[in-house]
Amino acid sequence: MPPVYRGHWCPFCQAYLKQLQSLTKSITAAGGYVLTVTAESESELHKIRETTGYDGETIVDTENLLATELRRRGIIDVAVSEKTGYPNGMAQPAVLVGTKAKVVYKWAIKPSVDRPSLKEVWENAEAEMQGKKPVHTEIPLLSFVQGLKQKLFG
Structure with a gap:
């Protein structure tokens, strides 16, 4: 289950990684492997770990090569946006679960x-x-406000 996150500065991404950390035992118990992907510089990785408690593997892909390859193969279209501090663009959030x-x-x-x-x-x-x-017939999208509440209140 590799979520793509923007960076340590994103409060919604912080809440998301806290949620991912809480699911890690269940995922690995089912034989899954958890990792995250970010286009943010590796020098910032410690900040997201400190903020969220996420201690799993992270792929730092500042060139967005993984996003490009996933799109090329038709697996998932991870958006890449221009952002200061991201010389090759910032990969936008995505989730991919597979066998x-x-x-x-x-x-x-x-x-x-x-x-x-x-x-x-x-x-x-x-x-x-x-x-x-499926347990859920629809998976509702969490709003920005819900994300902030998760970040602030767990």
Whole structure:
């Protein structure tokens, strides 16, 4: 389950990574592998770890090579926006869940602030991998305000 996040400065990304950290045990217990991807400089990585408690693997892709390859293969279209401090652009938030055989869930933001709940994404992905029906028929997008509440109040 690799979420793409903007950077340590993004409060919504901070809340998202806190949520991801809380799901890590469940994901790895199911045989999953958790990592994050960012176009932010590696020198900033410690800040997001301190803020969120996320201690998993992170791919630092300042050239957005992964986003380009995923788009080229038709897997997911991770948006890349211009942003000061990101010489090759800033990858926008995205979520990709899959097995070796198939993509189970994918979502990519088209520059906005709303995004799906990782808990609900994981519950549906886990059900699908077990051959069960989805737990959630729809995965609502969390608003910016909901994201701030998660960041502030957990």
